[in-house]
Amino acid sequence: MISFDEAFDKVMQHTQDWGIETVDLLESTGRVLAEPVLADRDFPPFDRSTRDGIAINFTAIEKGRSTFPIEGVLSAGMPQKTLSSSEFCCEIMTGAVVPQNADTVIMYEQTTLENGNAIVKSIPKKGQNIHKKGSDASTGTVLLQPDRRITAAEIGVLATVGKSSVSVKKLPKVCVISTGNELVDVSEIPLPHQIRKSNTLSLHAALSKECIVPELLHLADDKKVIQDSITKVLQENDVILLSGGVSKGKFDFIPEVMESLGVKKIFHRVAQRPGKPFWFGVQKEHNTQVFSFPGNPVSTFANYHVYFVPWLYRCLGLNYPKKEVILDQVVLNDLPLTRFVQVKTYLEKGKLFAKPIEDGGSGDLASLSKSDGFVCLRPRQQKYKKGELVSYIPA
């Protein structure tokens, strides 16, 4: 049995790179950007009016002029015009190109329009109300660095520079497998000694946050069945997430079968609760990673968030931020195990607190719906104090 820190480091040392692919812009939401995104032109691409009003040449104001004959109306989407002389003005709308020979925009509210003239009511500042060409970014500027999650803001930038398709990191092919003869389908009425599958569906939902749609599979506790199925699964997937079959029970065939199929055990059993019997291995030939979690719902859920998510982030080049939150009550962990305690966090006056959630042990699935993550408490003799900073893993 190894410590949590050792186990975590070992998982992190076995990253994969699934390459890149090109997807349509609207399909790229939630994916990880794999290319730098450059300004294809200046932004704004022209001197752009930021108000509805009139465009003038400031030298006229300097000469004391306040009445300007209007020689046209410019709206967004019209090609650039030229002010015929500094004695004239154009009406101009927000987003329109400021005409050549003009350098200042005065909003309607500060003018009076009469008989084809605009009368300026107060002296403007030279250059006001113009968003200058290239002032946000000049052509070639890097607007987005790669290795970031594409959200609505990035979609806006990508659209602006004409990326109708985007280079993103490929995602792993994932197979989620449950084992255990006690498990029946969700739609079935279980016999008294049976329970319904829930872990694979829960993992399916968790993976959807990462834009991954896994294959779901269930295997009976039969060595031959497991062996045949996993042979195929290993060839067709980059990652296998298993729940169940890794304890010390007589029907826990997973470690044995994995090793017989050339999946090298990196470790089995971690000094942690929940999730101690976690088995982690790598099949070199297809470079398939096997995360084999114990079958209890809380164990699977904790291990998925503690190990798999940070590992996936690292594989994709994403930063997995370390988070520290404030314990809102005393917790003792004097066992020689790292504990992952379910908590509900809440923000109060700018401080992020974590309230431990009562749970009925690692089989108590309903408790997960009351929490939003785990705090990680390494073993120690002193109690973890109320108000103490502890590391937090969102789930």
Added chain:
Amino acid sequence: MISFDEAFDKVMQHTQDWGIETVDLLESTGRVLAEPVLADRDFPPFDRSTRDGIAINFTAIEKGRSTFPIEGVLSAGMPQKTLSSSEFCCEIMTGAVVPQNADTVIMYEQTTLENGNAIVKSIPKKGQNIHKKGSDASTGTVLLQPDRRITAAEIGVLATVGKSSVSVKKLPKVCVISTGNELVDVSEIPLPHQIRKSNTLSLHAALSKECIVPELLHLADDKKVIQDSITKVLQENDVILLSGGVSKGKFDFIPEVMESLGVKKIFHRVAQRPGKPFWFGVQKEHNTQVFSFPGNPVSTFANYHVYFVPWLYRCLGLNYPKKEVILDQVVLNDLPLTRFVQVKTYLEKGKLFAKPIEDGGSGDLASLSKSDGFVCLRPRQQKYKKGELVSYIPA
């Protein structure tokens, strides 16, 4: 022009209810639960072993017995057996039903198995290593209340109680419309006076977080075109999100067209920056809400998160949590406008700080990709101090 608080209240007063619908379990991730979820049986449904080891009757220990003939092996998925007498034991695996006439499980590590007998090495506690029937929840207990977002944890609970289909809140049909003659498609090369559409695509991505797939539409700045299209859109949608066409420009036809089509203006123009020309209206006949945002990317993005998201949450019965964060530098807002300042938040020693992001005004889209939300600063003469708590709107 009304204040931000007044505008926000008015939007919140015009909620809708789109009813409920039933979807497949795996399709329900991210949706809002519309029914209470009850335990359909006791959880666990039987006295369940939490260890691999042997099951015994504790009275034998009390009588001084330490050697137990093994009369079978029980694994998860096997119907309940009965221990033939308190002098015997069964091997039992994690997840298996504890046999009748047994009440204690001793893990293998604390036994020695020899010649068909298990020898207990130390005295166990009565009842240990058994997850008692009904201890998590008894039949009929409410496991999940409605009006909550379905995440991976809820999927696990729903699966466990056999909900292969789930009652969820219906989502609104949303049409996202851009206006402006200067806009061309993402795949086009814009002429010098043109720019590419970005707001509708950005809103499309933002709505995907709410599981909403909107219809996208672009309208030229032509009153007749706008009128005809919007007539149809009003009939077919619950919500219209518009960007552009609500300023004071000569081609900003939206307010006029909306009112001509029976969309009652609730307000136009809010004392805020960015996003001042926001127009909000309701068409009673089809109960369609119209959020008409100014066309600048930052204005549209801010108004979407400041008004639309909390409004959607309220319509769906979700709690929209108020969040306060700590400003990490001085900000002045002595204008008579509520400001929404782009910020990047970071967690440091359990405290959530907000760092204002430099931006080049409301046209600067790239700045949005550097921020993760807005802080809301109401007008006041004193500066907002470093370390001061301010309200935060995630984006």
